[in-house]
Amino acid sequence: xxxxxxxxxxxxxxxxxxxxxxxxxxxxxxxxxxxxxxxxxxxxxxxxxxxxxxxxxxxxxxxxxxxxxxxxxxxxxxxxxxxxxxxxxxxxxxxxxxxxxxxxxxxxxxxxxxxxxxxxxxxxxxxxxxxxxxxxxxxxxxxxxxxxxxxxxxxxxxxxxxxxxxxxxxxxxxxxxxxxxxxxxxxxxxxxxxxxxxxxxxxxxxxxxxxxxxxxxxxxxxxxxxxxxxxxxxxxxxxxxxxxxxxxxxxxxxxxxxxxxxxxxxxxxxxxxxxxxxxxxxxxxxxxxxxxxxxxxxxxxxxxxxxxxxxxxxxxxxxxxxxxxxxxxxxxxxxxxxxxxxxxxxxxxxxxxxxxxxxxxxxxxxxxxxxxxxxxxxxxxxxxxxxxxxxxxxxxxxxx
Amino acid sequence: xxxxxxxxxxxxxxxxxxxxxxxxxxxxxxxxxxxxxxxxxxxxxxxxxxxxxxxxxxxxxxxxxxxxxxxxxxxxxxxxxxxxxxxxxxxxxxxxxxxxxxxxxxxxxxxxxxxxxxxxxxxxxxxxxxxxxxxxxxxxxxxxxxxxxxxxxxxxxxxxxxxxxxxxxxxxxxxxxxxxxxxxxxxxxxxxxxxxxxxxxxxxxxxxxxxxxxxxxxxxxxxxxxxxxxxxxxxxxxxxxxxxxxxxxxxxxxxxxxxxxxxxxxxxxxxxxxxxxxxxxxxxxxxxxxxxxxxxxxxxxxxxxxxxxxxxxxxxxxxxxxxxxxxxxxxxxxxxxxxxxxxxxxxxxxxxxxxxxxxxxxxxxxxxxxxxxxxxxxxxxxxxxxxxxxxxxxxxxxxx
Numbered sequence: 001x002x003x004x005x006x007x008x009x010x011x012x013x014x015x016x017x018x019x020x021x022x023x024x025x026x027x028x029x030x031x032x033x034x035x036x037x038x039x040x041x042x043x044x045x046x047x048x049x050x051x052x053x054x055x056x057x058x059x060x061x062x063x064x065x066x067x068x069x070x071x072x073x074x075x076x077x078x079x080x081x082x083x084x085x086x087x088x089x090x091x092x093x094x095x096x097x098x099x100x101x102x103x104x105x106x107x108x109x110x111x112x113x114x115x116x117x118x119x120x121x122x123x124x125x126x127x128x129x130x131x132x133x134x135x136x137x138x139x140x141x142x143x144x145x146x147x148x149x150x151x152x153x154x155x156x157x158x159x160x161x162x163x164x165x166x167x168x169x170x171x172x173x174x175x176x177x178x179x180x181x182x183x184x185x186x187x188x189x190x191x192x193x194x195x196x197x198x199x200x201x202x203x204x205x206x207x208x209x210x211x212x213x214x215x216x217x218x219x220x221x222x223x224x225x226x227x228x229x230x231x232x233x234x235x236x237x238x239x240x241x242x243x244x245x246x247x248x249x250x251x252x253x254x255x256x257x258x259x260x261x262x263x264x265x266x267x268x269x270x271x272x273x274x275x276x277x278x279x280x281x282x283x284x285x286x287x288x289x290x291x292x293x294x295x296x297x298x299x300x301x302x303x304x305x306x307x308x309x310x311x312x313x314x315x316x317x318x319x320x321x322x323x324x325x326x327x328x329x330x331x332x333x334x335x336x337x338x339x340x341x342x343x344x345x346x347x348x349x350x351x352x353x354x355x356x357x358x359x360x361x362x363x364x365x366x367x368x369x370x371x372x373x374x375x376x377x378x379x380x381x382x383x384x385x386x387x388x389x390x391x392x393x394x395x396x397x398x399x400x
Numbered sequence: 401x402x403x404x405x406x407x408x409x410x411x412x413x414x415x416x417x418x419x420x421x422x423x424x425x426x427x428x429x430x431x432x433x434x435x436x437x438x439x440x441x442x443x444x445x446x447x448x449x450x451x452x453x454x455x456x457x458x459x460x461x462x463x464x465x466x467x468x469x470x471x472x473x474x475x476x477x478x479x480x481x482x483x484x485x486x487x488x489x490x491x492x493x494x495x496x497x498x499x500x501x502x503x504x505x506x507x508x509x510x511x512x513x514x515x516x517x518x519x520x521x522x523x524x525x526x527x528x529x530x531x532x533x534x535x536x537x538x539x540x541x542x543x544x545x546x547x548x549x550x551x552x553x554x555x556x557x558x559x560x561x562x563x564x565x566x567x568x569x570x571x572x573x574x575x576x577x578x579x580x581x582x583x584x585x586x587x588x589x590x591x592x593x594x595x596x597x598x599x600x601x602x603x604x605x606x607x608x609x610x611x612x613x614x615x616x617x618x619x620x621x622x623x624x625x626x627x628x629x630x631x632x633x634x635x636x637x638x639x640x641x642x643x644x645x646x647x648x649x650x651x652x653x654x655x656x657x658x659x660x661x662x663x664x665x666x667x668x669x670x671x672x673x674x675x676x677x678x679x680x681x682x683x684x685x686x687x688x689x690x691x692x693x694x695x696x697x698x699x700x701x702x703x704x705x706x707x708x709x710x711x712x713x714x715x716x717x718x719x720x721x722x723x724x725x726x727x728x729x730x731x732x733x734x735x736x737x738x739x740x741x742x743x744x745x746x747x748x749x750x751x752x753x754x755x756x757x758x759x760x761x762x763x764x765x766x767x768x769x770x771x772x773x774x775x776x777x778x779x780x781x782x783x784x785x786x787x788x789x790x791x792x793x794x795x796x797x798x799x800x
Contacts, residue, residue: 077536
């Protein structure tokens with residue numbers, strides 16, 4: 001594999017929240033040994049967002065250096081029915097659906113990570129023939145207390161929400177994946193720390209060299225919170241078309257720009273930090289910074305022509321209508337249009353809001369609202385305009 | 401199968417602590433349907449005590465009526481190593497040891513339950529080919545909270561003692577045994593209630609008719625506590641020779657005689673109760689009652705000749721030496737002989753105790769003590785005699 005000591009230093013810092021054993025990982029990356037990096041994929045969630053991209057760029061770097069990247073498709077558990085039907089958050093997938101979702105995932109994955117040095121593995125390769133003996137041996141290596149220390153389980157205990165024993169086995173299977181492929185390095189968001197460390201512990205326990213672990217910051221979405229498929233409008237998805245993606249970046253809250261520049265782009269780190277410094281000292285206007293950012297991200301995830309097109313479309317849509325390009329993001333308490341207009345400061349009262357709707361002066365995502373009982377999609381973000389000048393990106397709460 | 405309605409009534413009451421659904425079990429037993437009764441056996445514990453016999457007599461009755469009794473040998477988990485070595489209470493058995501222990505168990509089992517209508521099954525028949533999918537499905541049917549509600553787990557949680565996740569799987573496997581053999585009835589001591597009900601719930605969950613459940617009182621040992629292999633001297637074991645067994649029954653605390661008469665013998669219930677009433681109104685001396693009981697139990701578990709022999713040997717040993725036949729049982733705080741003699745009231749002081757030993761006047765289980773640093777086996781019971789008249793059965797505490 002290629003040696004790239006300067007590259008390794010940036011690799012270990014950019015977007016990184018924590019490296020469990022930095023000197024060891026650094027030594028490994030500089031040793032010339034060809035390493036194996038693990039990337040799990042849950043086929044029930046085939047779509048990638050910009051937060052995942054932070055992670056995938058680390059894998060891309062590994063692959064470019066000549067290491068091996070193993071993508072593990074979690075097909076075994078995804079095809080498993082839940083006889084208790086308690087867990088509606090995990091749909092059961094057919095073999096075809098798993099294949100289709102894996103294709104969707106890999107198409108997006110390979111926009112970031114090249115095909116060379118990537119191997120695709122399936123959990124069923126080792127779990128189809130897993131015996132009860134192996135399962136019990138695995139389950140003997142971890143305690144109920146370790147599992148229940150996880151925040152997710154602690155909360156369920158506290159709220160007396162049932163924790164099927166199965167849910168205590170899934171993290172063990174994910175950990176065993178590291179053993180099955182003899183993983184050397186695993187990356188993940190900070191929310192994956194517990195799972196990734198389990199894999200490391202298990203390898204150590206069975207006498208394998210434990211994988212090095214490396215955690216990246218979670219990239220917040222347009223609402224400032226973790227991107228998630230449950231609120232697609234506040235995340236930036238690889239499936240977003242260039243214009244949508246551009247518009248979404250333009251409505252990222254100002255305070256998130258530094259982390260977006262550093263974690264979510266491939267700008268040279270020095271350049272990214274120059275922009276952040278300029279933002280801070282006022283020499284770069286937030287609107288212009290966001291423009292830069294949006295073009296950069298769309299260019300990286302689509303291409304530069306698409307970025308140019310999206311930028312000019314955006315300019316046309318807003319500048320020519322004399323509305324600010326960097327939309328305010330407003331969180332409101334209700335999704336009902338009358339409440340939204342008042343809360344977002346687009347109307348002074350519900351009476352005025354009603355009048356504006358009657359006059360066909362209110363648009364949501366470009367569509368004129370004609371019914372005062374209209375509601376925004378809950379838990380999403382929408383651009384709400386009044387006339388040609390007043391505009392905001394509004395995020396309204398999930399339905400109760 | 402034979403109908404025996406009067407028999408069923410006694411069957412459901414004698415020694416019984418709880419019948420989960422009495423009318424249903426009664427109807428089933430009177431229906432003429434041939435039922436299947438489940439009896440699990442842990443090959444790490446091949447020896448039976450008088451407490452188990454209470455249970456086995458219920459199975460014997462079932463077999464005599466013509467129902468099927470299935471003994472399940474827990475060979476699969478018994479042969480499973482614990483890689484974490486956390487659980488030293490569960491030795492790993494080889495295939496040969498399992499076979500040998502099963503033989504030991506069945507030899508004792510069949511002293512109570514006839515061979516006709518008994519089938520032997522092994523857990524490995526269904527667990528050798530058990531898939532991870534089946535395990536996860538099983539583990540999805542129960543929650544961590546259900547398991548942690550067990551007293552044993554609650555205590556470990558409270559004391560921060562580790563609970564390997566494996567330990568939460570074992571009860572599920574035991575429950576699945578009921579499904580595997582399609583059990584109709586399961587008996588057990590009150591301490592098995594949780595496990596037996598899990599099997600019932602699981603059957604219901606997978607669409608089988610849930611087994612009827614029937615709990616018998618635990619028979620206390622010579623120290624008034626649950627009989628257990630960790631304190632063999634306080635339990636009455638099927639492997640005890642007739643004279644030992646007779647002596648042990650003679651030292652059962654007086655207050656346990658009613659439960660022994662009713663649960664631990666096959667005397668007609670009316671006769672057993674007559675003895676108990678006579679004890680209560682004083683017309684039967686406790687010593688004579690215990691004699692009756694000891695002869696009865698030895699006759700049932702060995703034979704009447706052995707009972708006669710044991711009775712006369714006992715008489716000879718004690719009566720001819722003019723010591724009381726119904727030994728006092730004394731619990732002491734220390735196992736050291738000097739302390740034992742003082743605490744049991746056999747010597748007035750440690751000085752006198754020393755002198756008695758020097759004079760070769762102290763015997764433990766018939767053997768003269770010559771060393772004043774001698775200690776009794778911890779957690780056991782021993783007959784301690786001073787001269788020919790002072791005697792007590794002494795139980796000393798487990799070693800710290």
